[in-house]
Amino acid sequence: MKAVAIQTFGSPEGLAVIDLPAPIPAGGQVLIDTEAIGVGGVDAVIRRDGALAAAYGFKEGHVLGSEVAGTVAAVGDGVDTSWIGRRVWAFTGLGGGYAEQAIAPVEEILPLPANLSAADAVTLGSSGVVAHFGLSHGRFAPGESVLVRGAAGSIGIMTVQLAARGGAGAVAVTTSSAERGDRLRELGATHVLDRSGEGGEDAPAGYDVIIDIVAGADLPSFFDRLNPNGRMVAVGIVAGWPPTDFGMSMIAAFRKSLSFSTFSADTVSEPDRRAVRTEQFAAASRGGGLRTVVHEVLPLEHAAPAHRKMDAGEVFGRIVLRP
Structure with a gap:
C-alpha cells in the first residue's frame, strides 16, 4: 500500500510517498480502507520537531496521521465481524493515518451517520472533542467571555461554535x-x-x-487579556513552545488570581470521548447543526504541499487527504 512517511524531520520536503506491506489487525483492532485522512496541526508539530518526535519514540520513517474515515476491511481476534463493511471514523493514535489502509483499536472507531461525509468526519472528529x-x-x-487564539484551524472553528452555542x-x-x-x-x-489580540x-x-x-x-502577552480569575487553556502548540519563563507574566499579575493549564484529549476517558463525538457527528449531519469547514481535499501524494500550506498559514479549516 502507499503511505506518506517522514524521511527527514523539519520542512515538508522531508515527507515522501513510500510503499509498505498491508497492515494486519491484531487482537482488538480493525483494518480500515481509508477514504479520508485528516491533516492536523499535531502532524505538523511532529514533522517539524525531531526532538519532540524522539520523545514520543518516533523515528525517520514514521507515518503521520491520527484520524481517518473509511470502511472496515478486516478485524482482529476478539472483534465483532459485523464491523466489516461498515463506514467508520477512527483515531489511529499519533501515526499511521497517512496511508491507503490504517489500523485502529476497535474502541477508537465510531460508525458514521449515513449523511456525514468522510471528509467532514475527519474535520470534526478530534477537533470537536478538543474544543x-x-x-x-x-x-x-454561560455568559462568560471567551477568546479563541488561532481560530482559523479546525479546533478553533469548533471552539467558536461551541462557545457561541453554550451561551458565551x-x-x-x-x-x-x-x-x-x-x-x-x-460561525x-x-x-x-x-x-x-x-x-x-x-x-x-x-x-x-x-x-x-x-x-x-x-503566549505570555495574552495573560494581560484575562479578567480577574480568568483561565487560559493551551490546547495546541502550532507556533512552537512558549518562552521558558512564560509563567513570570502570571506572577506579575498575582493579584488577579489567573490560571493557566494545558489540555490533551488523552486525559479524557474513551467512553466520554465517544459520547461527545456521537453527539457532534449527529449535530453535523443535521441541517443547522455544527458546521465543518474543509479547506481542501488533496490526493495522498500531496501531503507535502498540504503541510506547506499549513506552515504558510493558508488553511482555513482542515485539509483532507484522499488515497
Missing part, C-alpha cells in the same frame, strides 16, 4: 485577515482581533476564558 473538553477544562460557563457573552477570535474574520463571524464569533470594535477589555491553540513566543 468541547478544552472549554470544560477552562470551566467555561462574547466570542472573540484572533486571526490573520478580515476575510477570515467575516467567516468566523458566520458565531462576535469580535475579530488581529494575531496580537489588538483591534476589534467594542471588543471586551478582558476575557474570562482564553483557549489558545497557538502557544509560541507571544
